Amino acid sequence: MSSEMINLRQAGLKVTQPRLKILQLFANSKKRHLSIDDVCRILKKTNKEIGVATIYRVLAQFESSGILRRSNLNPYQSFYELDADDNHGHMLCIKCGSVEEFYDADVEKNHQFIISNNGAKLIKSSIVIYVICKNCQ
Numbered sequence: 001m002s003s004e005m006i007n008l009r010q011a012g013l014k015v016t017q018p019r020l021k022i023l024q025l026f027a028n029s030k031k032r033h034l035s036i037d038d039v040c041r042i043l044k045k046t047n048k049e050i051g052v053a054t055i056y057r058v059l060a061q062f063e064s065s066g067i068l069r070r071s072n073l074n075p076y077q078s079f080y081e082l083d084a085d086d087n088h089g090h091m092l093c094i095k096c097g098s099v100e101e102f103y104d105a106d107v108e109k110n111h112q113f114i115i116s117n118n119g120a121k122l123i124k125s126s127i128v129i130y131v132i133c134k135n136c137q
Contacts (some may be wrong), residue, residue, distance in 0.1 A: 012063035018050050026068065027083050033079040033090075033099040035069070058077075065122050073099060073128050087111075089127030095136040 007023065008015050025042060026034065034042075043050050058091065062068040069083040073092045079099060087108055093099045102110055107127065115122050 003122050007012045011062075011067050013061060013065060016126060018047075018054050019058055019061075021050060022055065022062070023067065026080070033073075033081050033102065035077050035079050037077070039080070062088035063096055071128075081106060087125055089129065091131050091133075094130050095132055098133055098135070100133070 008019055013019060021043065022039065025039065031038070031043075036056065040052055040055055043055065045113065059068065059070075063070050063080070066083055068080045071079050071081070071090065073079050074097075088101045088103045089101060089107065092098075111122070111125055112127055
C-alpha cells in the first residue's frame with residue numbers, strides 16, 4: 001500500500017483516483033507552493049478526466065483534514081502546500097510571484113514571547129515578507 005493511500009485513510013478520506021492524483025502532485029512537485037491555477041494546469045496536461053470542480057473540492061477536503069495548508073500570500077491568490085507541522089515564513093516576490101520559505105529561531109522565540117505575554121494560545125501563525133527576489137532585481 002502506498003504512503004499516499006495511508007495518508008488519505010489516516011485523514012479519514014476515501015481513496016479515490018482524483019485524491020490520489022492531487023496528493024501525488026503535491027508529493028512529487030518541485031515547487032512546494034502551488035496555486036489552484038497551478039494544480040489545474042498541471043493536472044489538465046496529464047489527467048483530463050479530473051474537472052476543475054473536483055480539484056477545488058479535493059483541495060478544500062485536504063485543507064480541512066490537515067493534509068494541505070493554505071496560505072493567502074497575496075490578496076489575489078491562495079497557495080497550497082503539504083502540511084508539515086512546521087512553523088515557517090514565506091518570502092513572496094512582488095514581481096514574479098515566486099515563493100521561498102524560511103525558518104528563523106529568533107522569529108519563533110519572538111512569537112512565543114508575544115503569545116505568552118498576552119496569555120494567548122497559538123492556533124496558526126503566518127509571516128509573509130514581500131520582496132523583490134534576486135532574479136528580478
